[in-house]
Amino acid sequence: MEMENIQKRSRNEIRGGRFFFESIVIPLFLPVLVGMIFSLVFSNERLLEFIGRVPVVGHILNNLVEIFPNLYNVAVYFCFYYLLGVGTHKFSARTQLLPDNHYFLIPTWMIKVAALVSHLHSGNASAIPIWQYAQYLYYRNSFFWRHLALLVPEVSVVAEGTEVERKIYPATGVNRRQQDRALIVEDTYPVDLNRLPNLLDEMTYVVLQTLSEGKTDRVRGYNSELVTAIVREVRSAESEGIRHLYLLLNTNPKHVSEVFREAFSDAGRNSLTHLYVFQSDEVQDYEFTEPHRIF
Incomplete structure (x- = not known):
């Protein structure tokens, strides 16, 4: 399998406005427009007859209108919402x-709402920022996230001899944060330790770096030793x-998936108060x- 160099890939970035219109506005309001057009062409009786013939939902919506005639417009809406889906x-x-040939820089709430209403419920973990994927992994069984299934791109196993350093x-800032710890994973490209967020000056931080023949190779690959090292650091911080x-995290979604499965699947039962x-x-x-x- 050809491995992907993450610094050379070209992504089609999708911002909030476009995503909101395509994945939320259109799925929710197109049924209204279609329903209005059909209502102008057909009488209520003919339209109800048509709805009754729609598989799966038709008889349910017809029965609903028989019991509650005032919900006729609601039945029309859900009929066309289903058909358009x-x-x-x-x-x-x-x-x-969230297809893998795009990169989505959008608010989390848009993803969750779109997963519920857009008729599309899958995507690729590499299509969103790593922090959003981490949020998905931790809350994947919650109401909104459970409507979305993110696939993890397959990567080759790293070459033999790859080491984790x-x-x-130690903290260098004046206000040292005794109960804070940062973990930097330097895997697929170098991290400039001189350009880290100022917040890290106030706490101890650990750097885990993968090296192949003494240098970073910048190639995606699955490294079980790196996963073990990250989980070990999390447990050490807790203790x-x-x-x-x-x-x-400068690493691929495969590693992030394994780390969250090993280290954070016991939600609420570890000693950490907050994870960032x-x-x-x-x-x-x-x-x-x-x-x-x-x-």
């Missing part, structure tokens, strides 16, 4: 909410009484900018 899956060129840097853990994952996007030259609270 079926059409989306059968005839639309877009089959995923650990370095620890040392750390309450706030900050993750600065820093944002790091290609548009910011992969610099870590702001922390997002996961829990």
Whole structure:
């Protein structure tokens, strides 16, 4: 399998306005427009007869109108919402909410609402920032996130001889945060330790770096030793009484999935009070900018 160099890939970035219109506004309001057109062409009786012939939902909506005649417009709306959803899956060129050939820089609430209403309920973990994927992993069984299934891109196993190097840097700031710890994972591209967020000056941070023949190769790959090392650092932080853990993750979604499964699947039963994952996007030259609270 050809491995992907993450600094050379070209992504079609999708911002909030376009995503909101395509994935929320159109699915919710197109049935209104279609229903209005059909209501102008056909009488209520003919339209109800048509609704009754729609598979799966037709008889339910007909029965609803028989019991509650005032819900006629509601029945028409849901009928065309269902039909347009079926059409989306059968005839639309877009089959995923978050396809892997795009990069979505959009608010989390838009993803969750779109997963509920857009008729598209799958995507690729590499299509969103790593902090959003971490949020998805932690809350994937909640009401909104459960409507979305994110697939993890397959990557080759790293070459033999790849090592995980650990370095620890004590706090240098005046207001040292005794109960805070940061973990930097330097995997697929170098991290400039001189350009880290100022917040990290006030706490001890650990750097885990993967090296192949003594240098970073910048190639995606799955490294079970790296996952083990990250989980070990999380457990060590817990045992040392750390309450706030900050993750600065420069690695692929496969590693993030395994780390969250191993280290954070016991929601509410570890000693951490808050977990933060820093944002790091290609548009910011992969610099870590702001922390997002996961829990």
